[in-house]
Amino acid sequence: MGQFLELYSEAFSIAMVVLLLCLSLRILYSCWISPTQRYQKLRRNGFKGPTPSFPLGNSREMAKKKGEYSSLGSSKSPGHDIHSMVFPYFAQWQKSHGKVFIYWLGTEPFLYVADPEFLKKMSGEVMARSWGKPTVFKNDRDAMFGKGLVMTEGDDWVRHRHVITPAFHPTNLKVMASIMVDSTTRMLDKWSTLINSGRPEIDIEREITTTAGEIIAKTSCGVSNESGRNVFHKLRELQMTLFQTNRFVGVPYSKFLCPKKALEAKRLGKEIDRLFLSIITDRQKTIKEQPASNDLLGLLLQGSRVDGRPVKTLTPRELVDECKTFFFGGHETTALAITWTLLLLAVHPDWQNQLRDEIREVVEDKEIDVSKLAGLKKMGWVMNEVLRLYPSAPNVQRQARGDIQVDGLTIPNGTNMWIDVVAMHHDPALWGDDVNEFRPERFKDNGIYGGCKHKMGYVPFGFGGRMCIGRNLTFMEYKIVLTLILSKFSFTLSPTYTHSPSILLSLRPQYGLPLIVQPLQTN
Ligand code: HEM
Numbered sequence: 413m414g415q416f417l418e419l420y421s422e423a424f425s426i427a428m429v430v431l432l433l434c435l436s437l438r439i440l441y442s443c444w445i446s447p448t449q450r451y452q453k454l455r456r457n458g459f460k461g462p463t464p465s466f467p468l469g470n471s472r473e474m475a476k477k478k479g480e481y482s483s484l485g486s487s488k489s490p491g492h493d494i495h496s497m498v499f500p501y502f503a504q505w506q507k508s509h510g511k512v513f514i515y516w517l518g519t520e521p522f523l524y525v526a527d528p529e530f531l532k533k534m535s536g537e538v539m540a541r542s543w544g545k546p547t548v549f550k551n552d553r554d555a556m557f558g559k560g561l562v563m564t565e566g567d568d569w570v571r572h573r574h575v576i577t578p579a580f581h582p583t584n585l586k587v588m589a590s591i592m593v594d595s596t597t598r599m600l601d602k603w604s605t606l607i608n609s610g611r612p613e614i615d616i617e618r619e620i621t622t623t624a625g626e627i628i629a630k631t632s633c634g635v636s637n638e639s640g641r642n643v644f645h646k647l648r649e650l651q652m653t654l655f656q657t658n659r660f661v662g663v664p665y666s667k668f669l670c671p672k673k674a675l676e677a678k679r680l681g682k683e684i685d686r687l688f689l690s691i692i693t694d695r696q697k698t699i700k701e702q703p704a705s706n707d708l709l710g711l712l713l714q715g716s717r718v719d720g721r722p723v724k725t726l727t728p729r730e731l732v733d734e735c736k737t738f739f740f741g742g743h744e745t746t747a748l749a750i751t752w753t754l755l756l757l758a759v760h761p762d763w764q765n766q767l768r769d770e771i772r773e774v775v776e777d778k779e780i781d782v783s784k785l786a787g788l789k790k791m792g793w794v795m796n797e798v799l800r801l802y803p804s805a806p807n808v809q810r811q812a813r814g815d816i817q818v819d820g821l822t823i824p825n826g827t828n829m830w831i832d833v834v835a836m837h838h839d840p841a842l843w844g845d846d847v848n849e850f851r852p853e854r855f856k857d858n859g860i861y862g863g864c865k866h867k868m869g870y871v872p873f874g875f876g877g878r879m880c881i882g883r884n885l886t887f888m889e890y891k892i893v894l895t896l897i898l899s900k901f902s903f904t905l906s907p908t909y910t911h912s913p914s915i916l917l918s919l920r921p922q923y924g925l926p927l928i929v930q931p932l933q934t935n
Contacts, residue, residue, distance in 0.1 A: 442664045443467045447519035450824065454514050454521060457822045461513035461524070462505055467663050469516025470501070477501040490759060490911040492801045493848040495838045498915055499806075502526075502832055511835075518662025520548050522828045526835035528842065528868035531875070533818045534829075535868075540877025541570050544811035546828040548662045555650055555681025559730065560737030561881065565813070569878075575725045576734065576881060579711040585885055587706040588631045589782045592892045595630070599623045600900055603929055613906050617751045617925040620893070624747035627889060632738035633691055633709035643687050647740055650680040655916050688732040696728070708738055738882070744918050745804040746886045750893055751925055752802035753794060756850050757898075758905045758927055763852065767791055768898050775895060785891045793852035795890055796862055799872035800837045801850065806919045807833055808874045833871055834919070842869040903927040 444466060451464070462470050477500040496503035502524060505513060511527035525531050545563050557563045561572045578584070599619055606614060625644040629635045635643065653676050660666035692709065699713055712726060712734070726734065757764045767790055774787040810829040815822050840847045842865050843854075855862040864870045873880035880886075906926035914922040 439664070443519060447516075447521075450521055450826070451516075453824050454827070457824070459512075459514045459523070459821070459823075461509050461515050464516035467519055468660075469518045469520070469662060471517055471660070471662070474501040477504065487911050488907075488909070490755060490905075490909075491848070492850065493838065494802070494913050495834050498834055498913055498919065499832065502835060506835070516662070517548065517828075518660065518666065519664055520546070520662035520828055522546075522830045523823060524830050524832060526832040526839070528836060528866035530818060531831060531871075532866075532868045534816060534823070535876050537816050537818065538812075541566055542813055543876075543878060544813040546809050546811045548828070549809060552661055553654065555677045555684075556647070556654065556740055557737050558685075558733030560733035562737050562741060572726065572730070572734070573877075573881070575712065579708050580881055580884055582884055584706065584711055585888055586782045588885070589780065589888065589892060591630045592627050592889050593780055593896065595623050595626045596893050596896045600896060603901065604931065607929060607931060612928050612930060613908070613926050614929050615924045616754050616903075616927050617747075617921055620750050620754070621744065621747040623893070624743040624750070624889070628739055628743035628746075631707055631885070632742060633688070633735045634695070634707040635691055643684060643739065644743075646680055646684050646687070647736070650677060650684065651740070651917065653677050653680065684736060685732050688735045689728060692728050692731050692735070709735060742882050742885065745882075746889050748802070748804040748918055748920055749795065749799060749886065749890060751921065752804075753798045753890075753894065754897070754903065754927060755905070755909075755921070755925055756798055756801070757794075758903050760850055761902075761904075763794065763850075764898065764902060767794065767894070771895050771898055775899075777899075780892055780895060782888065785888060785895075788891050788895070790852065791891055791894060792887075793855035795887070796855045796860065796872075797850060797852040800862060800870060801848075802913065802919055803833045803837055803872045804918050805833065805872065805874070805880075806915055807831060808871065831871070836869045836871065839869065842866055900932060901929050902932055903929045 447466060462473065464470050465472070481497060481500045501515075505515065505524070506526065511525070512530050513524050514521050515524055516522065525534070544565050550563050553563070559568070561569070561576060564572050599622075603614060603619070606612070626641075629641075629644060653673055660669050663669070695709060695713060709731065712731060757767070767788075770788055770790045774784055775781070808831040810831070812823055812825050812827045812829070814825050817823075836842060838847055843863070846854075858864075861867055861870050868875060873883045904927065906928050908926050910923045912922040913919055
C-alpha cells in the first residue's frame with residue numbers, strides 16, 4: 413500500500429511538472445515567440461510604426477498620451493479639429509510614420525489605416541464574407557454582442573445578414589415611425605414642464621440617449637417601458653464595466669489582471685441574455701395566435717416561419733445576440749448623431765432657422781408623413797456633415813483571415829486593422845482647408861461624399877458588404893426626432909458646456925450637452 417502511494421505521488425508530481433511546463437511554454441509562446449515572429453514578418457514586409465514593448469505593446473504610451481490630453485484638452489468653445497483630442501497617439505504617430513503603420517495593443521498587431529486609397533485597394537482584395545473581426549475585441553465584447561452580426565464571420569455572417577436584411581427594408585421601417593413620434597413627443601412634453609418650472613437648462617445628451625433607448629427597445633424587440641428600461645440599464649452598466657478600465661486589451665491572460673471586471677461583465681452579460689431569452693420565448697409561444705408584429709424581432713420570427721412551420725434560420729440563442737446587437741449598436745450611435753447635431757445647431761442658429769423653414773415647407777405643420785422625410789434635403793446635408801465632424805462610430809475594424817497583398821506589400825494572416833474614421837473625416841488633403849468648419853452645404857452638390865477627394869474618405873457607416881445594416885432606420889429616426897424638436901423649441905449652448913469629445917466605444921461629449929431650451933414663439 414505504502415509503495416503504491418509513493419508511486420502515485422511520484423506520478424502526480426511528474427504530471428504536475430509536465431503540466432506547469434506546458435503552461436509556461438504556452439504563455440511563452442503567446443506572450444513572446446508568436447508576437448516576435450509576427451513583428452518580424454510585418455517589418456520584413458515594410459510596415460513600420462512605433463516600437464512596442466512586450467507584453468503591453470504600445471498601450472502604455474497610448475494611455476500616457478491620453479492622460480496628457482485629458483489634463484489640457486477640453487475647452488469651453490467647440491472647435492471641431494478633434495482628431496488630436498480623441499486619438500492623440502495616432503495624431504502623433506501619423507507625423508512620424510504616415511497614414512498607414514503598425515502599432516500594438518498588447519501582443520496584437522494592428523494595421524492603422526487613415527489612407528483611403530490604401531483602404532480601397534485592401535478592401536478590393538477581400539470579399540465581405542472573408543473578413544474577420546479582431547479576436548481581442550470579440551473576446552472583450554462577448555458579453556455585449558455575443559455572436560451577433562457585428563462580430564460573426566464567414567458562412568455564419570452570410571446567413572445572419574441574409575436573414576436580417578429584409579427586416580430593415582424601408583417598407584418595414586415605415587411602420588416604426590409612430591413609435592418614434594410617441595417617444596419623442598413624451599420627451600418634449602417633459603422639456604416643456606421643465607421650462608415652465610423655470611429650468612430651461614437641459615442635459616440633452618442624457619435626454620436623447622434615453623429616448624433613443626426607448627425607441628430601439630420598442631422597434632427592435634417590442635419591449636416597452638419597464639422591461640425595456642431594465643435591459644437598457646443593464647446594457648449601460650455593462651458598457652461602463654467593459655470600457656472604463658480598458659487598459660489591457662490584447663495583453664495575454666489580461667482577464668486575470670482585472671478579475672473583478674471580467675466577473676462583473678460575465679454576470680451582467682448572463683442577466684441580459686436571460687432577459688432577452690425570456691422575451692424571445694414568450695414571443696415564439698404567441699406567434700401563432702397573435703397577428704404579426706412589426707418590430708425587428710417580430711419580423712425575424714415571421715421570417716423564420718413558412719406556412720406556419722419553422723424554417724432553418726436563426727436559433728433563439730442567435731436571436732438573443734442579434735437583439736443585443738440592435739439594442740446596443742442601434743440606440744447609442746443614433747442618439748449621438750442627434751446630440752452632436754443639436755450642439756452644432758446651437759452654435760449655428762442660422763442653420764437652426766434654415767432647417768425650421770425647410771420643415772415648414774415640407775411637413776407643413778401637419779403630422780409627420782414618413783414619405784415626405786426624403787424631402788428634408790438640408791437636414792440630410794446637416795446629418796452628413798455632423799457624421800463627418802463627429803462620427804458616432806469613430807473607427808472600423810477588421811482582421812485578416814489570410815495574407816492580403818496591397819501594392820506589393822503582404823499584410824499577414826491574423827493582422828488586425830484599425831481604420832481611423834475621425835482622421836480621414838478631418839484630413840485637409842481630402843476635404844480642403846475648411847475641413848474643420850461646419851459647412852453642411854458641402855453635401856449639396858456633391859452627394860453623399862460631400863466633395864471629399866476620395867470616395868473611401870467618408871465612411872461613417874463603414875464600407876463594402878459589411879456596411880451598417882441599420883442606416884435607413886437611423887435616417888428615419890434622425891429626421892423624425894429633429895423635426896419634432898425644431899418645430900417646438902429653439903436652443904443655445906449653455907455656459908456650463910465643456911467641449912471634450914471622448915471615446916467610450918462611441919464618440920460622445922464627455923461632460924454631456926447642456927443646452928438652454930426655449931419654446932418657439934407662435935405668431
Ligand atoms: C448614426 C447611426 C449609426 C452609425 C454611425 C453606425 C455605424 C456603423 C459602422 C461604422 C459599422 C461597421 C461597418 C463596417 O464594419 O464596415 C456598423 C455596423 C453595423 N451596424 Fe450600425 N451604425 C448606426 C446605426 C445602426 C442602427 C440603428 C442599427 C440597428 C438597429 C445598427 C446595426 C448595425 C449592425 C448589425 C452592424 C453590423 C453589420 C455587419 O457586420 O454586417 N447600426 N454600423
